Amino acid sequence: MILWNEQLNTLMGLHCGWRGLAKGIIQKAFGMTNALEFNQAFIGPHITKKHFEVKQDLIDFFEQQNIDLKPFLMSRKMLKPLI
Structure with missing residues (x-):
């Protein structure tokens, strides 16, 4: 999963395998950053x-x-x- 905000020149990439998703990787990543900074997302390839x-x-x-x-x-x- 790639999250970004072009205006803030901010990008975050997450490797979201099933174990990572089950352990809350997305929630943990947002807990480390201000989730509102990311206004675009891309999922793939899969x-x-x-x-x-x-x-x-x-x-x-x-x-x-x-x-x-x-x-x-x-x-x-x-x-x-x-x-």
């Missing part, structure tokens, strides 16, 4: 469903949060599930 393998820890995390990932999961023989 991996598409057919290219993203996940491990059981990601599935377990979302299940603990009562989020159903089943509609987004695809299984392949002998490979990790895809999300």
Whole structure:
């Protein structure tokens, strides 16, 4: 995620993997800065469903949060599930 304010010549970049998002990386970053300074955001690039393998820890995390990932999961023989 890239956040910026062109008028203030201010830019912040965050690597927002799922673990970082789960641990509140965005909230922590805004806690370190004045969030109102950033008036534009860009998210990407990102991996598409057919290219993203996940491990059981990601599935377990979302299940603990009562989020159903089943509609987004695809299984392949002998490979990790895809999300």
